[in-house]
Amino acid sequence: MDSLVVGPGALGLLFAARLRALGNVTLVGRKSGLQQSQVQWQDGTLSTLVLPQQGPGEALPEPLDLVLVTTKAGDTLQALSLLLPALPQSVPVLLMQNGMGSQQTVARAFPGHCLLAATTTEGANRPAPDRVLHAGHGETCLGPLTPSAASLAPWVAQKLRQAGFYSRTSHPIEQDLWGKLAVNAGINAFTALLDCPNGVLPEQPDFQQRITPLCREIAAVAQAEGVSLQAEALHQQILTVCARTAGNISSMLQDHRAGRSTEIDYINGYIAQCARAHGLAAPVNQALFEGVKQLHS
């Protein structure tokens, strides 16, 4: 059975390359033209990925058993608005975006579809447009967003395992999405504002001054959303991720440097918006959100 990967960035190409071993894979991107890509695995093996490419408005290949969506959070609804009306509602659609808010918007727009969300720590980067590097093995957690997806979640996790990704189901997936959101909220905006790799962040006075109140805000908002998250544990986790990914340029800093719009609306912006909905104050999240918006303007 065939898969469709929407959003041929580094992560999309990485998953496409592994799924290719299980069946045909078609890539859907805004711009076509990528004929082939070299995928280099962690063990140094290099393989050439040649996939059919199509634009979002074209007819879908058949039969499809999985749609994987790796678009930027801000592009997801628009990309799926063109695709989902043409897709049988029973085909599982796995959303893999940074932050939160975009997955819930898609689920509200297409409640009859079999929608799942995932968070992954697989590392991929793209040193050149036609080159993808599997930078580090991670874990992919996935779970249902719409009721019809609940029974298919184990099957999707198994398919990803067969493709070579360590993956498991999680219910409710919101707990895992919040866990990743909270870590990104403590790293990404700071790296964009301070223009530094993740590993340099803990030495920065601005980060040192704001990280404790930021973690408290995030934990309070998470709790109001029914998610259990401890401020001190989060602080520790952020420092651990900074150390583990010391040389990384965060996705937000990469977007900013490349002049692309960032995912700040779905990270600190999402937390600030949830805080308002619960009548809570989130001044540090709000300041980081506004700071990154200003960078862009």
Ligand code: KPL
């Ligand atoms: O997920 C990330 C990102 O850059 O978006 C972190 C964890 C910060 C690693 O760079």
